[in-house]
Amino acid sequence: MNAFEVLWQYREAFFDGFVVTLELLALTAMGGTVIGVGLEWACGHFEASLRRLADAIAFCVSAIPALVILFWFHYPAQALIGVVISPFWTALVTLLIINIFAVYRIVADAVKEFPKQYIATGLVCGLTRQHILRYIQFPLLLRAALPRWIDQQVVILQTSVFASLIGVEETFRVAQRINSIVYHPVVIYTSMALIFLATAGSAMYYAQILRSKFYRDFSER
Amino acid sequence: MYALIGVGKTYGDSPVLKNISCEIPLDGLVTIMGPSGSGKSTLLRLLSFLEAPDVGDLRLQIGQRRFESRGADQPWPMVTLVFQRQFLWPHLTLRENIALPLRAARRPNIEAKLRTVVDVFDMSSFVDRFPNEVSAGQAQRGALARAFVLDPQLVLLDEAHFGLDLEQQKILNDHLIALRDSGVALIVVTHSLDFARRYAERVVVVEDGTISEIGSKSILNQPRSAYLRRATGLSQFGDTTSPQRC
Numbered sequence: 001m002n003a004f005e006v007l008w009q010y011r012e013a014f015f016d017g018f019v020v021t022l023e024l025l026a027l028t029a030m031g032g033t034v035i036g037v038g039l040e041w042a043c044g045h046f047e048a049s050l051r052r053l054a055d056a057i058a059f060c061v062s063a064i065p066a067l068v069i070l071f072w073f074h075y076p077a078q079a080l081i082g083v084v085i086s087p088f089w090t091a092l093v094t095l096l097i098i099n100i101f102a103v104y105r106i107v108a109d110a111v112k113e114f115p116k117q118y119i120a121t122g123l124v125c126g127l128t129r130q131h132i133l134r135y136i137q138f139p140l141l142l143r144a145a146l147p148r149w150i151d152q153q154v155v156i157l158q159t160s161v162f163a164s165l166i167g168v169e170e171t172f173r174v175a176q177r178i179n180s181i182v183y184h185p186v187v188i189y190t191s192m193a194l195i196f197l198a199t200a201g202s203a204m205y206y207a208q209i210l211r212s213k214f215y216r217d218f219s220e221r
Numbered sequence: 222m223y224a225l226i227g228v229g230k231t232y233g234d235s236p237v238l239k240n241i242s243c244e245i246p247l248d249g250l251v252t253i254m255g256p257s258g259s260g261k262s263t264l265l266r267l268l269s270f271l272e273a274p275d276v277g278d279l280r281l282q283i284g285q286r287r288f289e290s291r292g293a294d295q296p297w298p299m300v301t302l303v304f305q306r307q308f309l310w311p312h313l314t315l316r317e318n319i320a321l322p323l324r325a326a327r328r329p330n331i332e333a334k335l336r337t338v339v340d341v342f343d344m345s346s347f348v349d350r351f352p353n354e355v356s357a358g359q360a361q362r363g364a365l366a367r368a369f370v371l372d373p374q375l376v377l378l379d380e381a382h383f384g385l386d387l388e389q390q391k392i393l394n395d396h397l398i399a400l401r402d403s404g405v406a407l408i409v410v411t412h413s414l415d416f417a418r419r420y421a422e423r424v425v426v427v428e429d430g431t432i433s434e435i436g437s438k439s440i441l442n443q444p445r446s447a448y449l450r451r452a453t454g455l456s457q458f459g460d461t462t463s464p465q466r467c
Contacts, residue, residue, distance in 0.1 A: 117306070118308055121302075121304065123297055124298065124302045125367060126322050126325065127321070127325045128325065131321075136310055139312050
C-alpha cells in the first residue's frame with residue numbers, strides 16, 4: 001500500500017480532516033488579518049501607550065510556543081473561569097491570537113519602513129490624501145506585506161496540527177486515527193507530507209514569486 | 222515673493238533654522254547655497270509648505286494667490302518640489318508616474334499632455350520603464366516631468382544635480398533654463414558655484430541655520446558670508462587673497 005492508495009482509500013476521512021484544517025486556517029487568516037490590520041491602524045491613530053501594549057503582547061505571543069498557549073487555553077484557562085469550550089473553538093482562539101499579533105507586526109513593519117517621501121511627493125504633485133492612500137500607499141504596502149503575510153499563514157497552517165493534541169479532528173488527527181487502524185506509519189505520514197506539500201508548499205512558492213515580482217533594486221545606476 | 226518673519230524650525234533639541242526674517246523675490250532662478258547641514262533642505266521644505274515653521278510665519282504671494290504657513294490652503298501643485306533623490310513611485314512606470322497627478326486632478330486630454338511632456342523632456346525612449354530600470358539622469362528627468370506636468374508656477378529643487386554626470390548635468394541645466402524662460406520660477410538648492418554664476422538671478426546663502434546673505438548673483442564676486450568667501454577662495458581677512466590653486 002503506497003501513500004496515494006492510502007489517500008484514496010481513506011479519502012473521505014482525509015477530506016473531512018482537511019476541511020476542518022481549512023476552516024481553522026480560513027477563520028484564523030480572515031480574523032487575524034482584519035483585527036491585526038485594525039490594531040495597527042488603531043495604534044497609529046491613538047495614544048502611543050496602545051502601541052507599546054500591542055508590541056509587548058506581540059513579543060510575548062511570538063516568544064511563547066504555540067503549543068503552550070493552546071494547552072493553557074484548553075486546560076487552566078477554562079478551569080479558571082469554569083467553562084468548557086469545544087477544542088475547535090479553543091484552537092481557533094489560540095491560532096487567532098497568534099495570527100492577530102503576527103499580522104499586526106507585519107503591517108506595522110511595512111508602515112514603519114514606508115518612505116514618507118513618497119507621500120510628500122504625492123502632496124506636492126497635487127494628490128489628495130485619498131489619492132495617495134489608494135494609488136501609492138496601499139499598493140506599496142501590499143507589495144511589502146503580502147509575501148510575509150502568506151508565509152505567516154503557512155506557519156498557521158503548520159501550527160494547526162497542534163490542535164490534534166486537544167482533540168480537534170483536523171488532518172493530522174485523522175492521519176493518526178487511520179494509522180492506528182492500518183499501522184503503516186511511513187505511508188500515512190508520507191501522505192500527510194504530501195497534503196502539506198501541496199497546500200503550504202504552493203503558498204510558499206507563490207510568496208516567493210511575489211517577492212521576486214515586487215522586489216525593486218533601488219541602487220543608483 | 223516669499224516673506225519669512227522670524228521663522229524658526231527645531232528637530233528634537235536641535236534648532237535647524239533660527240529666527241530668519243527676509244524676503245525672497247521669485248524672479249527667474251534663485252539658488253540656495255550653503256555648507257552641508259546648514260539648513261538648506263529644511264528651508265526648502267518650509268518654502269514648499271510641506272512643513273510649517275515652529276515659530277514665526279512664512280508667506281507666499283504667487284500671482285494673485287496668497288498662502289500662509291499657518292493657513293488652511295496649500296499651494297500644491299502650483300508650487301511643487303523635486304527631492305534630491307527623486308522618489309519616483311517605484312510600482313509605476315515613468316509614464317504612470319507622470320500621468321497620476323494628471324488623473325488625480327481630472328485634467329482633460331491627459332494623453333496629449335503626456336505626449337507633450339515626454340517630448341519636452343526627451344523621454345520617449347525610456348518613459349515606459351520602471352524607476353529602477355533607468356539611469357540617475359533619466360530618473361531626474363522623470364521627476365522633473367512629473368513636477369511640471371500640472372504647470373506649476375514655482376518649482377523647488379533640492380540638489381537636483383546630485384549623482385548626475387557632466388553630460389546629464391548639462392541636459393538638466395538646459396531643461397531648467399528652458400523652463401525658467403517659459404516663465405516658471407525656480408528655487409534650486411545647489412553646491413555648484415558654476416551653476417549659480419551661469420544661471421541664477423538671485424543667490425541665497427544659508428549658514429548655521431540662518432540666511433547670512435541674499436542678493437543678485439553679483440554677490441558671488443564680492444561675498445560677505447563666510448561660506449561664500451571660503452567657497453570662492455576669498456579668505457575671511459580680505460578680498461585680495463588669491464584663490465588656492467591645485
